[in-house]
Amino acid sequence: MSGTKLIISIAKELLLLVRDRAGMALLFVMPAFLVIVITLIQDKVTTTSVNVLFVDIDRGEVGAEIRGLFKRIDTIHLIETLNGEQLSADQAQVLVAASKFQFAVVLPQGLSEATSEAARLTATKNLFPDRREPAGPAVPEILVWFDPTVHGSFRAAVRSALDQVVVGVETRLLVEKSLALLPEKLTADLPPALLQAMPRPVLNAKDLLPQLFGNMTLIPVREQFSTAMGFIKQPTAVQQNVPAWAIFGIFFIVVPLAGSLIKERESGTLMRLKVFPVSYLTIIAGKILAYALVCVIQFAVILLAGMFILPLFGLAAFEPGGQPLPFALMMLSVIAAACGYGVLLGTVGRTYEQIAVFAPVSIVIGAALGGIMVPIYALPDFMRPICLLSPLYWGQSGFYDLLLRAGDLRSILPEAASLLAFGMVTTMAAYLFSTKKSRRP
Amino acid sequence: MTDNHSLLIAGDLFLTYAESDAPALNGISLTLCPGELCGLIGPNGAGKTTLLSVFTTLLRPQRGSLSIAGIDALDNPAAVRGKIGFVPQDLALYDRLTGLENLGYFGRMYGLPRQQLKEKAKYYLEMFGLYDKRNRQVAAYSGGMKRRINLIIGIIHDPGLLFLDEPTVGIDAQSRHMILEKLAALNHEQMAMIYTSHYLEEVQSLCRRVVIIDEGRIIAEDTPQNLIAQAEGCGSLAEFFLKKTGEQLRE
Numbered sequence: 001m002s003g004t005k006l007i008i009s010i011a012k013e014l015l016l017l018v019r020d021r022a023g024m025a026l027l028f029v030m031p032a033f034l035v036i037v038i039t040l041i042q043d044k045v046t047t048t049s050v051n052v053l054f055v056d057i058d059r060g061e062v063g064a065e066i067r068g069l070f071k072r073i074d075t076i077h078l079i080e081t082l083n084g085e086q087l088s089a090d091q092a093q094v095l096v097a098a099s100k101f102q103f104a105v106v107l108p109q110g111l112s113e114a115t116s117e118a119a120r121l122t123a124t125k126n127l128f129p130d131r132r133e134p135a136g137p138a139v140p141e142i143l144v145w146f147d148p149t150v151h152g153s154f155r156a157a158v159r160s161a162l163d164q165v166v167v168g169v170e171t172r173l174l175v176e177k178s179l180a181l182l183p184e185k186l187t188a189d190l191p192p193a194l195l196q197a198m199p200r201p202v203l204n205a206k207d208l209l210p211q212l213f214g215n216m217t218l219i220p221v222r223e224q225f226s227t228a229m230g231f232i233k234q235p236t237a238v239q240q241n242v243p244a245w246a247i248f249g250i251f252f253i254v255v256p257l258a259g260s261l262i263k264e265r266e267s268g269t270l271m272r273l274k275v276f277p278v279s280y281l282t283i284i285a286g287k288i289l290a291y292a293l294v295c296v297i298q299f300a301v302i303l304l305a306g307m308f309i310l311p312l313f314g315l316a317a318f319e320p321g322g323q324p325l326p327f328a329l330m331m332l333s334v335i336a337a338a339c340g341y342g343v344l345l346g347t348v349g350r351t352y353e354q355i356a357v358f359a360p361v362s363i364v365i366g367a368a369l370g371g372i373m374v375p376i377y378a379l380p381d382f383m384r385p386i387c388l389l390s391p392l393y394w395g396q397s398g399f400y401d402l403l404l405r406a407g408d409l410r411s412i413l414p415e416a417a418s419l420l421a422f423g424m425v426t427t428m429a430a431y432l433f434s435t436k437k438s439r440r441p
Numbered sequence: 442m443t444d445n446h447s448l449l450i451a452g453d454l455f456l457t458y459a460e461s462d463a464p465a466l467n468g469i470s471l472t473l474c475p476g477e478l479c480g481l482i483g484p485n486g487a488g489k490t491t492l493l494s495v496f497t498t499l500l501r502p503q504r505g506s507l508s509i510a511g512i513d514a515l516d517n518p519a520a521v522r523g524k525i526g527f528v529p530q531d532l533a534l535y536d537r538l539t540g541l542e543n544l545g546y547f548g549r550m551y552g553l554p555r556q557q558l559k560e561k562a563k564y565y566l567e568m569f570g571l572y573d574k575r576n577r578q579v580a581a582y583s584g585g586m587k588r589r590i591n592l593i594i595g596i597i598h599d600p601g602l603l604f605l606d607e608p609t610v611g612i613d614a615q616s617r618h619m620i621l622e623k624l625a626a627l628n629h630e631q632m633a634m635i636y637t638s639h640y641l642e643e644v645q646s647l648c649r650r651v652v653i654i655d656e657g658r659i660i661a662e663d664t665p666q667n668l669i670a671q672a673e674g675c676g677s678l679a680e681f682f683l684k685k686t687g688e689q690l691r692e
Contacts, residue, residue, distance in 0.1 A: 002552075005552075267534070272527065272529055272533040277551065
């Protein structure tokens with residue numbers, strides 16, 4: 001491969017790219033725009049609370065308690081009035097059916113009374129198994145309306161919050177009713193002498209309830225992020241999304257790169273160059289290096305957008321970390337893989353139309369499998385081994401090692417090596433495909 | 442002439458495409474001397490483009506031999522490529538580059554040093570009347586200008602042997618006249634050429650030797666005058682061609 005011819009090829013590619021100003025602007029702006037939009041969306045999805053219509057027909061203590069417990073959950077925001085008027089169950093149903101709201105919780109009439117009686121009966125049955133009590137009223141169901149367009153994970157989150165609230169109310173009621181019956185139980189079961197020696201609060205156990213439930217949290221939970229390198233800062237949506245979607249954006253270089261190869265083939269310039277004393281590898285390498293340079297600039301634009309534009313929207317600034325060498329290695333490895341894939345598609349693809357459809361779709365599939373759209377741990381078991389084959393996964397995993405798991409050069413080597421190998425294999429496959437085909441009738 | 446002085450010696454070339462039963466080249470033998478201008482004509486599908494593709498090392502025949510400038514072109518195609526020029530029928534240009542940038546890129550791909558390339562580009566741009574438009578993007582060129590720059594790319598490195606695949610197709614009479622005139626001048630300077638065209642009057646006026654191929658075989662070969670004289674009642678190469686290849690339409 002001649003160095004001079006390679007440099008001339010790179011210069012020609014860059015000149016062609018620069019002349020297409022609109023194309024260049026799109027190449028640089030669109031990936032950065034994508035990262036900003038996706039990060040904003042992801043951040044808001046994880047931090048914004050879900051609006052839930054709350055209709056309390058019961059108007060009793062259970063409703064008040066459920067309302068109170070819901071208000072402790074940050075991700076749920078209860079709406080009880082609309083335009084200053086109390087919501088009815090029918091209104092809530094209509095609003096959810098019209099997709100104006102996604103959830104509605106309706107507490108039916110008599111809920112407090114029936115639940116309280118059910119708790120009392122359960123406590124009585126537990127403390128006085130031989131006592132016969134008439135059956136209480138059936139506890140009416142709490143009704144939850146869901147918009148059919150709501151995704152399963154959101155529905156599960158709301159349902160989980162409701163279950164948590166209901167369990168809290170049930171527990172409180174059972175304890176309250178049991179404590180109320182405790183003096184009677186003690187009087188019945190203990191000898192009078194022992195009973196007289198007991199402290200007064202035990203005999204009025206019901207009074208203990210506010211003390212018992214004054215602090216509901218018995219077992220504290222602490223979040224900490226597990227990494228091989230010890231404790232790290234709390235990861236933000238920005239820190240997770242910027243590298244992931246940057247990889248996705250960078251991979252879209254496949255479309256113009258493959259497209260330029262196909263256009264050259266269609267115009268006859270590629271065929272003409274085959275009559276020149278220059279190897280096809282030089283031509284491919286010239287293209288790859290020129291587009292790789294574009295990718296480096298794209299990456300820089302995306303990172304700068306993460307560092308300086310996202311904070312303007314109230315998000316945390318992206319922190320590229322303090323390891324420029326491993327970061328650069330990961331970036332170049334991703335670019336090598338994307339360019340190799342682009343050259344292969346441009347060589348194997350017959351028409352620009354084929355590539356214009358196949359390339360983006362294949363990248364989206366790679367991103368979906370690679371955990372960029374949905375985390376791999378959320379995918380079904382049978383799909384996970386397939387996910388490990390996606391170069392976008394390797395890229396994301398390497399950047400996460402660096403930016404979220406406090407990894408170093410050694411920890412990203414497997415991912416970087418996989419990406420570089422993918423780039424080399426696809427480039428060589430393109431070269432072999434082209435040379436094999438070129439002189440064969 | 443099949444001696445060592447020949448610039449191109451093709452022997453018994455045989456080539457069949459994978460998707461076809463009939464051979465595209467069926468035992469073609471041809472020689473070309475330095476400075477010779479040979480017209481290669483034939484109906485559509487006769488094998489002209491295939492033969493040019495073999496001569497320019499784009500295709501390797503299944504059988505036969507090919508020597509160009511004393512080099513075995515089938516075994517060592519890379520060594521031949523710097524010695525030949527090729528003007529394809531397609532306008533194989535970069536539209537977003539200027540005429541001068543196109544010449545610069547292709548010239549450097551031929552391995553021309555920067556200074557020599559600069560001189561050659563100026564010389565040929567002036568020769569073909571494009572010097573004033575050299576800094577304009579090719580996309581803004583007329584059809585005739587594109588044809589001329591397409592031709593200059595093929596000769597920028599002063600090859601000893603030039604292959605031209607219908608270099609005047611789709612352009613006006615003025616541009617065609619200029620191209621033919623300049624080709625004749627280049628040939629006068631000892632640049633050998635193999636020239637294919639469907640414009641038979643061009644071939645008749647430009648070429649000293651004409652080879653007619655059909656169904657992958659050479660069916661006639663001589664000077665235009667001798668070919669015309671061979672057939673009774675023919676006043677032109679076009680008439681001789683029709684008589685020889687038949688009047689039925691080809692695919």
